[in-house]
Amino acid sequence: MNDTSAGFRDWSCYTATPADSLALFEAARGCPVAHSDAHDGFTLLLDYKAVRKAMADHRRFSSEPQVLRPMLPRKAIPALEMDPPRHGAWRAIFSQALPPGTDVRMEPFVRADIRRHLARLAPSGGCDIVAELCEPVPAETICHLVGVDEEMVPAIRRAAIEMFAAQGDPELFGHRQAAFGALTVTEVHERAARPRDDFLTTLVGLEVEGRVLDDEDFVVLFAAFLGAGHHSTTSAMASLVWAVFSDPALRDRIAADRSLIAQAVEETLRLYPPFYGFFRRTVCPVEVNGVDIPSGHDVYMGWAAANRDPAQFEAPDRFDIDRASTRHMAFGFGIHSCPGAALARMELKVLLEELLDTLPDLSIGEPVPPFAFGGGDYCYLPALDVRFTPKTIED
Template sequence: MATVADNTLDAATARMVIEPKSYARWDGLLDTFDHVRQTMPVARVTPAQDGVFDPFWLITRYDDVMRISKDNATFLNHPRSVVFSLTEGIEFAKHLTGGSPHMVASLVTFDGPIHMKYRKLTQEWFMPKNLRQTEDEIRKLAHRTVDRLVAAGPDVDFVTQVSAPYPLHVVMQIMGVPEEDEPRMLMLTQQLFGGQDDDLNQSGLKDLPPEAITQLVAGAVADFEQYFAGITAQKRAAPTSDVASIIANATIDGEPLNDRDMMGYFIILAAAGHDTTSASTAGAMLALARDPEQFARVKADRSLLAGIVEEAIRWTTPVQHFMRTAACDTEISGQKIAAGDWLMLSYIAANHDPAQFENPRKFDAARSPNRHLAFGAGAHQCLGLHLARLEMRILFEVLLDRLDSIELAGEPLRSNSTFVGGLKTLPLRIKAH
């Protein structure tokens, strides 16, 4: 049995795992995860200085991440932070919330029976049968988005023109948010998930210290809550068929949702439903721009499109990790884990594990099977996975109809973020008709 000392990462590798800028240097990050997976797949990550962050176990093998994801009794989302955070950030969240390490209470942070009770409120709404009713409206949004892209061409930034605004339009529409409020929602989303990247967090400040980043996120949460309090009042007074009306009028065990839980539901749908699909969409476009033959094949044969979408989600892995806490003493791949230990599930490492995916760095639209972990697994699997696939499929149907060719017109840049990540710029040269 390996000891903790035997399985502790060296300081340089540990920095790679927790440093946001490492996630912008994608190939180097994948090299790091490959090395860790091969040498110590369950690795202890400790801070160089005491108190900076709590030590945790880094999990890099696909099979281990899958097992932990499905075992929600042994590996909990609560009571510790479900996203890697510095101690200072966690203490700030506790101060702000009255004791919770989670700035936002949501499906992501709930365990056990309460999680399923909250999930069931909207689960049916996000199933394919119901989502088919939204296809026409999503297609209209896709056409409007591609029209703007073509008008801006031939040289465009696909992220700012398409992959950032389009998923935002879709999720805001299904939540009943007026289009004129979408820029505010985009800014808040970027502040919430882009806090580690100055280009995305809208702060205008370089090299923000951790406490400033935390306060920026806290401000975004407060602004979200204020906005959706107004939406809640509207949907209670005049309910419609959108998902916001379901949340605003929902009850758990016969009681209305409390304000914090309701706002958490709104925030997780609004924010998570936008940034993640944006990253996958940009990833698919990058792969097609690098491979003109694959672009030509899928343009001629739309049956390949489902594979493009699924592979883009794996290849990009927008949600890069989640944290879990061991509920009891256990063991993972021969390594003893103590009750209360914190674990990082690296979805990037799992989705690039050669034991599960042949030649994992290759974008292969024909990859089958493709049982990736980008949506998680088990009880906490992403609620909006069917919506993400649907909106990506519709967008690429419209793009393939309108574009004759695409090629890179500069170097794409990834965001500096340990949690939700992807391309922040994708310069393209397009030829359209």
């Protein structure tokens, strides 16, 4: 295979920052593919059409055994790391938890949680909005969704954060997954003893692929819910606050025309996807952009690069509230696209609505820390200080 981009020689999210990665992606525009020797070697797809086509082709680009590198000592994440026919049986579990209309049903809970946090924060005149709002709200949403007791939310949230942060260290990940499992499996066992009208009770005794779910299944299911529904939404919320409120003119324009909120959400997801990409493994020899890729080879689906492809998006590095097309890859594509996309979009919309209503003069403090990688190709803002006029709000 030709190495068309020497700058990627040892690239991975553990050797480069998000900013460095974006610069490499841009430098490689026009190359058919790129290659990295990290994680035993893999090919990177960076242009929009190639990524979209490969994401839609699960027969040649497999999601098994795992979608992140390095490989970790855990079971496959249900549906996400499974191909048909297994994929359909496990995806149905998420469809049960997220039937059509879930975003509408959950919106009052999300709005109430955000208002409760804002009532607590408003008198202070400033805070780290990642820690105080963007971090807790998505976790609370997922716990409302599946039925976790409110008093368990902080402990489960902390255990999940610690587990995801250990993605690059298989041994440490194993220890932290065990700690996460000890908390989450207890919730399911509680439902077995005392059933309720919630999704956790639905999992008790559920059969998939001809067998009853076991404790290991519950752990990876919880990890999937919290990884997709909490971890990534926290990242998107912080990015949305930064993108909108760092530009007072943009902030005021959206405040005056709330129909622009949906576009602000999509531009944020396009420019600042919570995951820069996932891996696939070829199941047969394939050809991409004239380059032959052998069977059994790891291929990185570069979502962040595809989202900034100038052949797809005019002035792709610019946050453009008037952009005509935002068909981005932030939620993946194909049969493995995120089942909670509508829920995440609703959370982002409600967050922006409530901030504009409650703290209309909110601005971004200095310095703004750079985006970082954490726990695989997960990209996030570690902190974001904001300032606003102190006020007292009735919760």
